[in-house]
Amino acid sequence: MTSETALPNTDSARNSAPRFHRAWAVAIVTFLALVGAAAFRAAPSVLIDPLHDDFGWSRATISASVSVNLILYGLTAPFAAALMERFGIRKVVTAALVLISLGSGLTIFMTSSWQLILLWGVFVGLGTGSMALAFVATVVDRWFVGKRGLVTGILTAGGAAGQLVFLPVLAKLAEVYDWKSVAFTVAFAALAVVPFVLLFLRNYPSDVGTTPYGAPADYVAPAVHVNGRGGAAGRALSVLSKAARTKVFWLLAITFAICGASTNGLVGTHFVPAAHDHGMPVTTAASLLAVVGIFDIVGTIASGWFTDRMDSRKLLAFYYLFRGISLLFLPLLLANTVHPPMLAFVIFYGLDWVATVPPTVALCRKHFGADAPIVFGWVLASHQIGAGVVAFLAGLVRDQIGSYNAAFLVAGGLCGIAAVLSLMIAARPKPELSESSI
Template sequence: MEHTDERDRKSFPSVYYGWIIVGLSFLTIAFHLTARFSFAIFQVPLIAEFGWTRGALGSAFALMMGLYALLGPFAGHLLDKFGPRAVVPWGSILVGIGLVGGFFISSLWHVYLLLGMFIGLGTALSGFATHSAILPRWFRQKRGIATGILLSGIGIGSLFLSPVIERLIAHFGWRIAYLVYGFFVLGILAPVNFIFLRDYPENVGQNIDGLPRPETEAATPRKAGTEESKSIGQVFFRVKSDKNFWALALLGFMIGFQTNTILSQLQLYLVDMGYSTATGAMVIGLAGLLHVVGSVFIGWISDKVGRPGAQAFSCSLGVLCIVVLLSIGYLGHPPLPGFLFSVLYGLGAGGVSTMHSSMAADSFGDRSFGTVMGLLTICYAGGGIVGPPLAGFVFDFTGSYVIPFSIVLLLMLSGIFIALFLYEEKTHGAFASGPPRA
């Protein structure tokens, strides 16, 4: 790869390549996580055609999150050892295979295999945690805004892809919708990531944050795996005594439960409340737009006022959005109550995800950070494993979402406490600098 590094150092003299990395991660996050969350949109025609219960489909979603959790630390370790170029494109390939395979679904086990397993494994290799671990290699001073832009990809995916998916289903059927989506991921995202991803700023002759390098200091290319590679166990035993790790683990579970429970059930819930499928997709899309705003704006604000306060504010918006969701049948006719929910949910969800990633990066730096994010992914995915099937089975039993949505509300309240009283703000963490600690 030496010739590639030399070519790169000559090709990008005035553009900081970190922003290209952000753009690639943004695009990948948009399509990969929408592949997960669009499960809510596809559930409507799947239930109509096959008569499967919400609990059964929620269990397929839980399998997706379970594999995401189990593979997360290993994906992070692979990222630390071999670099993003050796990991992320394979995630796109697996997600693409799962989506294309959706065209052939005719039994429930197909859903578990194609959507649960392939997309679960694929998003572990190239999802939120992986890309959140890539950015600290490229950004320090602008980490909050860079992370916000990255995670706004989740919102952009919901904003543009959710309505497109709904229209494809309406006009051509859910099988064609899966096929089109999958071919895009396989044919475009996978090769683009392989061609353009790089490991470190030094590989393109630049310095972190795009800052100028002293003329007397040469830019020495860095290769993945040239630094000391710590095992998953070594990383865990180092961070387990840091209270920030456990604060972030609790926040991760909260975010995973909230995000996956709401987005996996939202379309079904809105249809139950009298919304059309098209209007439901618009509500999800608007939430995506505000997710973009929340990710970028709260990320920018946190660079100036600190992460804990910004996280507590984001959790407060999450509390309000659940109050609106539980009251949506009493707030007037569609679609205005749904749009009010979208505003609160989008801003809050964008903020909590961005702050979680930025708080982790602030605490643990960039050495072995991929493995740290993989460990935290277990907690996030744990919430995703528990929430959707719980919500589905509770609805199957009671005909109501009051209990699962109330649990989400309580978790968001706890997030305010965790951010303000358990998390200790840092600028340099366990792996940020200096020699290894005993």
């Protein structure tokens, strides 16, 4: 059972209208934290071959650690959202960054594959999962009433683009020095963000005597859930129990699982080694993924803008359909050099990389109301399960048949299915889901 207490809401806070709203400072720090966490999530693409060469571990074994990381990243998200309700955003994010730094730094001393799975998979998976997109949903829901779709797009782009933009830097470090320099750099990047989180991140607008950005004059802060029996875990599981009884939850979960499979799990993890199989230098392939990240910023921010104005279901169908088409062409485009059709793929795919996030968050908010951040955490868990399964299977396919082509083709077909399922989501929420909370 849970109890509720209302957040304080003062007239002075409501009447104040600073030129620079504190919500934007919180958004900037959130952006930096997401970029810091993204550094380690960029590492797998450039370390699969170096770890294989250094330790002799199979690509399937190395991919297994990536799978553990991706799955824990997703499964941690809903519990982290509940922990943020109980202990506050600042404490959870600080602990997550320290855990990422610890997990990355200790990999320098590993000698066995189980240590890779423990540190790279478990430690960093838990840390990055605590700063997953459910973190974005929580910050946006608390600090913004206006421009929610746009801010969601910007923060999402920051995390995803940061992951890809780090790639050329990490690839160069691995090439000039070794993979240990990559692990050290990531550990430092995560730890460097901690002071900014401690200084500037706050849990609620009321903590600094203001209201969310874009709040109307008669704004009343929503009730805050105080974890009762079962604590944060009980809260997260109770939300899942309620949401799982609805069709819309499963449609969102399945489509987002396909999203994860076709981005983080496949392209994010295996594009660099797949291009290297065709003779392309690792640094060149990593640079192409960095370009994906640059266009992802444009695409995801635009998606947030469109989400504020258009039917999120139709946006999702469009994104999944064209992502699937691009993946079907990818096996034909891989070569030892960069050519115009490959650049066209990189631009097109980059615009679509995580454009699915703003409309998915919006649909969670529309159908599940106050429970939306935790519901989205569970939807994100499905995203990462899809990513983790495909990260492992694609590595296994490469070991068995010597090519990634089959994995790219299957992912393209799955995206077509996701497009159809997106249109099956109900246009209007059931009142008992959107207006009540657990």
